[in-house]
Amino acid sequence: MSIDDSDLAITRRAEEPELKLTLVAIATGDQQAMIRFYKAFESRVYAFAMRRVGNAEEAEGVVVETMYEVWKAAKNFKGESKVETWLLGIAKYKSLDKLRARDLQTDDIEDYSETLADESPGTEQLVYAKERAHILADCIDELPKDQSEALHLVYFEGASVEEVSEVQAIPGGTVKTRLFHARKKLKDCLERNRVEV
Numbered sequence: 796m797s798i799d800d801s802d803l804a805i806t807r808r809a810e811e812p813e814l815k816l817t818l819v820a821i822a823t824g825d826q827q828a829m830i831r832f833y834k835a836f837e838s839r840v841y842a843f844a845m846r847r848v849g850n851a852e853e854a855e856g857v858v859v860e861t862m863y864e865v866w867k868a869a870k871n872f873k874g875e876s877k878v879e880t881w882l883l884g885i886a887k888y889k890s891l892d893k894l895r896a897r898d899l900q901t902d903d904i905e906d907y908s909e910t911l912a913d914e915s916p917g918t919e920q921l922v923y924a925k926e927r928a929h930i931l932a933d934c935i936d937e938l939p940k941d942q943s944e945a946l947h948l949v950y951f952e953g954a955s956v957e958e959v960s961e962v963q964a965i966p967g968g969t970v971k972t973r974l975f976h977a978r979k980k981l982k983d984c985l986e987r988n989r990v991e992v
Contacts (some may be wrong), residue, residue: 814878822870833862839879840886847890847952848897857893861886876964887962890952927990934984942977945970 820828837858844857864885872881935943941963948954948962956974960967985991 811877815872815874818865818869818872818878821866822872829862829866832865836879836882837862840882843883843886843958844890844893846954846958847887848893853893853897857886857889860889860892864889880961880964883962884964887948894952930985930988930990931981934981934988937984938977938980942973942980945973946977946981949974 817828817832821832840858840861841854844854844861845851848854848857861882865882868885872878876884935946938946945959945963948959949956954962956967956970959970963970
């Protein structure tokens with residue numbers, strides 16, 4: 796199935812059936828459909844990624860990786876969500892990959908810094924802060940996946956409730972409920988581990 800440029804001019808606000816047809820065309824290997832899809836959503840994915848990674852070069856990388864994933868995975872789109880929601884879900888995970896890679900590099904630098912700091916005053920405070928950070932990470936890991944994801948998106952990536960609602964494909968009220976329960980469980984866990992909140 797091939798869709799000619801004249802048959803379909805995609806815009807970000809294109810009708811959902813039109814977007815789904817475009818994904819069907821992409822799934823069959825239609826490069827022109829992919830180019831139109833890329834042009835239609837490039838700036839949206841870039842803005843979405845930029846808010847998460849905070850770096851233009853990494854945000855551009857997220858766009859490329861997201862669109863490559865669309866090219867590979869269009870055949871897996873089930874149509875259960877909106878195309879843009881599906882697309883931003885991919886972008887979210889590609890952004891998280893960038894942040895994880897950055898964290899790994901930061902960890903290497905921190906390990907080196909700790910070695911240097913061992914001989915300097917304030918090592919005790921550094922150890923205490925690192926211990927608290929590990930406890931916090933463990934407490935976050937104990938949260939249900941949907942709550943930890945909402946918490947991470949809002950507090951670590953600066954996403955709004957509306958953006959989380961869009962990414963998780965749930966109403967804004969549900970996002971607020973997840974955040975409420977996540978904060979409560981997190982507070983309880985930190986208190987159990989004798990960390991001041």
